[in-house]
Amino acid sequence: MTFNEFNFKENLQKAIDDAGFKEPSPIQRDAIPVVLNGKDIVGQAHTGTGKTAAFGLPIINMMKCNRNVEAVVIVPTRELAMQVSDELFRFGKNLGINTATVYGGQSYTRQLKHIENAGIIVATPGRFLDLLKGQKINIKPSFVVLDEADEMLDMGFLDDIKEIFTYLPENRQTLLFSATMPEAIKKLAKSILKEPEFITITKSEITNSKITQTFYVVDEHERDDALIRLYDFKNPEKSIIFCRTKKEVDRLSTFLVSQGFSAKGLHGDMEQRQREEAINAFKKKKLEILIATDVAARGLDVNDVTHVFNYHLPFDSESYVHRIGRTGRAGKDGTAVSIVTPHEFRMLQKIQKATGGKLEAKVIPNVASVKEKKTDSLKSKIIDQKVYDSGIDLVESMKEEYDLSTIAHKLASLLTNDTYVKGNNNIGKSEKDITRLFERLKDDRDSKDSRGYGRRRNNNRNSNSRNSRSDSRRRPRRR
Template identity: 80%
Template sequence: MTFQEFNFKTNLQKSIDDAGFKEPSPIQKDAIPVILEGKDIVGQAHTGTGKTAAFGLPILNMMKCNKEVEAVVIVPTRELAMQVSDELFKFGKYLDINTATVYGGQSYSRQLKHISNASILVATPGRFLDLLRDKKINIKPNYVILDEADEMLDMGFLDDIKEIFTYMPKQRQTLMFSATMPNAIKQLAKTILNEPEFITVTTSEITNSKIKQAFYVVDEYERDDALIRLYDYKNPDKSIIFCRTKKEVDRLSTFLVSQGFGAKGLHGDMEQRQREEAINAFKKGRLDVLIATDVAARGLDVNDVTHVFNYHLPFDSESYVHRIGRTGRAGKEGVAVSIVTPHEFRMLQKIQKSTGGRLEAKTIPNIKSVKDKKTNSLVEKIKAHKVDDSALLIIENLKEEYDISTIAFKLASMLTSATSVKGSNTIGKSHKDIEKLIESAVRNSSRNNDKRGGQRRRGPRSGGFKNNRNKSSSSSSSSNRRRRS
């Protein structure tokens, strides 16, 4: 099945094509037709299965685009709010649709100004409820979407959600998405939805089993050194480095070029011509390293990417899945490397739990390890290299002054410049340090689980941390849809 079969508006289909979407995911395939029929749904699907497009595309297709808030998307965190808003704006760019993002920590006046020009409002529960209670906004959306409902339940937002819906019009289409279905979510669905259709996509593993995933723990100031050392050691043929921000992409691309890498950046602020030039150069092999924001995670289709590096972890699991999915394509094996600090262990836990992926904890190689690997690689290249006539002439000329051993040593010395390694001998945390961090993360997770029981929490849900080594993950998925009244 292709997206063309949904018969979306021409301008919406154009943005889908721009994003590189070809075939709908299971949740998109099942949910989009039901939403287009105007029915309420409860979609059970893990992060990384394409939920934003599953509700965003049909809603955009049905909207009248009349310069008032027609749709509200409620999400648990500001990071997810920004991501969902960006993705919906991208899909609606040819429909003249603006999005507004509302969350705590920003000025009310600025957010209210954005809301006044928006057709879609993406909000976290606390700030959205404040605006409604204080009558700073008076909106009557036709569509209301709850994304990651179980996450909001775990964070203590259940009462806020219930109160928010007292301000929503009775005549509306309501969509709820949740990775799990605890009783509280089922009861909420009965309260706020009208005869919903339940759509379930169960996925034991949503990451490609051919992708070997690993993480390296460093202090913040070591990120650049760690990246260079890992590149020296792994020597990737073609790779993508993912960054969170456009500014980070620009800085890192400049830094890598100064270190002798054939690298270019890719982000949304670049002109279309510049972006196309970078992508074409990367696809055709004129460029070995592409440094990108998540704008490239969807639309970039290159089958020979050997490595993906997460310079920083993304803010959510779905972005992680899209990022590492750029390698291990067309049946080939791939490698996904994440550089993390101890402060990012919570996000690492969430990614492992949401994706079912097995990320192996590794230490960054020291200088000797890298030199040994480079030397072994150089020896193998020398063995495989064919001798040509011009080389024989050079040797004959040199034999007039030196014996054959001296000539060999001189030539080898010239070649060994390629085995030089920069930076400190030791970068990042040791295995012992990492084990302590993992133990601490597991303890904190257990402590948070014990504290839940209805208390209001503002941090993301903790999950069990896995320290799996040398194990491959298998993936299987099935989708099922059934109707309930």
């Protein structure tokens, strides 16, 4: 099946083609026709299965584009809000549909200005409820989506969600997505949906079993050093490095070129000609490293990528699955490497739970390990090297001044320049450090559970305090 079979509007189909989407995922295949028929749905599917397109594409196709807010998507975190908003904007831009991202910690004035020109609002519960209760917005959306409902339950947003729906019109189409279906979510679905159709995508291993997934734990200031050391050790033939931002892509590409790597960046602010040049050079092996944002790499289809590196983890599991799917193609083995800090452990565990994949903790090799591997590789090259007349002539001409042993030593010294390893001997955390960090994370989680962290804690606050602080509770530290 292809996306063409859904008979979307021409401009929407063009956006789908531009995004590089070919065949719908199981949740997209099952959910899109139901949404297009105007029915409410409860979709049980894990992150990484393509839920955003499953609800976004049919909603955008049905929107009237009348410059009013026609759709609202409620998500648990600001990072997911930004991710979903970007994807929906990409789908709707050819139809003139704008998105507004609403979350705590940002200027009300700025967000309200964006809402004035938006057809879709993507919001976290606390800030969205603030806007509704304060009568800062008066909207009557035809479509309302609750994404990752169980995550919002875990974060204590259930009461906020119930209150939000008291401000929304009865005459609406409501879509609820959740990875799990605890009793509280079932009751919520019963109260806000009308005769919904249930769509369940059973959890399977979302990621390719031929992709070896590893992660290395470092302090924030060690990311660049860790990346260089891993490149020295793994020596990938062709690789993609994923960054979260365009600015990071530009900085990292400049840094890697300064270190002697053949690398180029790829992001949305580049001219089309520059993007095509970078992609073509990468496909033709004139370029060994491509550094890209998630959006820029959407339509990238290269079969011989040996390694994918996550310079930062993405904000959601769906992006992780997309990133590592650039390797291990056409039946070949692939390697996915993530560089993480202790602050990203929660996201790491969420990715592993959602994808069903095995991410193995590794320690970054020290200088001696890298040097040994490089030396072994050099020995193999020397052993496999054919002897040519030009080589014989060179040695014979040098024998007039040096003996064979001295000539061999000089040639070996010349070749071993390539085995030099930069950087500190030890980079990142040891096995003991990593084990200790995971134990501490588990202890913290158990402690929070015993204190009634989440919903009960929220219920003890006044509404203004709850809404303004809930959005930021699980927010990763700014970098």
